Amino acid sequence: MWLRFVAGRPVSAVTIDFLAWCSAQLAAQGFTALLLIWDNASWHRSYAVRRWSRQHNQQVQRGAVGGRVVVCQLPSKSPWLNPIEPKGVHGKRAVAEPDRLLSADELAARVYAYYGCEPEAHLAMPKKVA
Numbered sequence: 001m002w003l004r005f006v007a008g009r010p011v012s013a014v015t016i017d018f019l020a021w022c023s024a025q026l027a028a029q030g031f032t033a034l035l036l037i038w039d040n041a042s043w044h045r046s047y048a049v050r051r052w053s054r055q056h057n058q059q060v061q062r063g064a065v066g067g068r069v070v071v072c073q074l075p076s077k078s079p080w081l082n083p084i085e086p087k088g089v090h091g092k093r094a095v096a097e098p099d100r101l102l103s104a105d106e107l108a109a110r111v112y113a114y115y116g117c118e119p120e121a122h123l124a125m126p127k128k129v130a
Contacts, residue, residue, distance in 0.1 A: 003117040005108055008125035010041070012048040017123050019049070019069055023056065026067030033068040040076045091115065 002022065006014050022034055038044040053069045060066050074081050095110035096102070102110070112119050 001115055001117055002120075003112065003115055004120050005111075005122045006125070007122040010043050011125055012043050012046040013126045014123050015043045015046075015049050016052045019052065019056070020066075021123075023060075023066035023069065027065050031067050033070055036069065036071045037074060038071055039074050044071075045073065087115075 002025065004018055004021070008014070026032070026034055043049065053071060056066065057068050060068050091111065091114050094114050095107065108119070108122075111117075
């Protein structure tokens with residue numbers, strides 16, 4: 001499981017950075033494709049993300065380094081079909097404290113520990129979007 005946090009809002013540009021990072025990770029591990037099961041968040045289905053995915057897959061097909069990105073959109077208003085939903089509920093219960101709010105750094109450390117992921121640098125929203 002790969003886990004990345006976003007510093008700022010999750011916008012299309014951040015999603016594209018994440019997908020490019022995933023593609024590089026795939027290539028480094030010898031995989032050829034990434035299957036994404038996505039909900040209908042606006043930054044998942046935006047024109048920019050769809051265009052990037054299409055262009056990226058064409059470049060990989062022509063021999064560029066990286067893995068193909070295959071997107072499967074979930075129907076709207078169907079959380080029971082989203083495989084991340086149960087993990088999110090259990091993770092939230094495991095890392096939250098009922099008595100106080102956690103700082104962003106505490107929360108990130110607990111989430112990485114709970115899911116057994118290596119900490120990665122936070123993705124940042126580009127200045128031109130902010």
